[in-house]
Amino acid sequence: MTTLALLTQVSQWWDELNLARQVFYGFGIIAGVVAVILAVLSMIGFDHHDSIDAIGDADTGDGGGIFSIKPLTGFFLGFGWAGGLALDNGLGLFAATVIAIVSGGILMGIIVAMFRAIQSMRSDGTVRIDDALNATGTVYITLPPSKGSGGQVVVSFHGRQETFAALNVTDRAIPSGERVKVIQIVDPRTVLVEPL
CATH class of the missing domain: 2.40.50.140 (Nucleic acid-binding proteins)
Structure with missing residues (x-):
């Protein structure tokens, strides 16, 4: 499948969605793109102590604060995809929103716990x-x-x-x-x- 055909197929899929699905999937897609960008930046070493990531948790700066960019990206990733899939499976907007919020919260909590666990394993190498x-x-x-x-x-x-x-x-x-x-x-x- 060529890139043009894939883009055409994605565009047709998007146009067939109603507004609620577009909102949920829009959050999920944008959060997914941000997650990929953060992963690439992390692999090449550009994420350490960045100022954006320290929002809401100035004492860590490691992505472990609940309102830093990595957990928020995780929340919107879970929120968007869970909400969109819930609507696709015939649930109403209210039920889909509840499922989306719970799923986003769970994913956000997992990310916060993971980064805090990683931070606790770090050693600064200082001799005491x-x-x-x-x-x-x-x-x-x-x-x-x-x-x-x-x-x-x-x-x-x-x-x-x-x-x-x-x-x-x-x-x-x-x-x-x-x-x-x-x-x-x-x-x-x-x-x-x-x-x-």
Whole structure:
């Protein structure tokens, strides 16, 4: 089937619809086109933190706000197609409108839940020193005794290694290469350790 024949067939189908069906299917078609455009933009990386998507939910900006463009597109997609199909199956305008609103709301809720679930799985990759508490490591630069400064340790936690300034809780120096345990977080870049 050629493109011209397809367009002619779609045009004939549209002309045969009454006004109510045209309204429902119009919402569904426009929302479908917007959904395809959003999907393409997402695939090429142009949807992250866009200003349109943050409408109604400024703290996420990820499509997870109930009044952002992705859930609203989902609502109108469900609303339009469900309403049009309900009319096609012989239901009255009131029943079709109720079905359309419920279907749109369900699709909108699914989209919001999906984006929030995706957002909750994201990690910004920031190292939080509090996660190093009770982790083990190796002395990198000899730790002076009695909490003297100048020593460093390499600590392994959450599948990564980080180097921190370290204070030694014991009254003897801990040489480079010795294993230690983090027993306290002193500040954002310093830990207190004891030998294993």
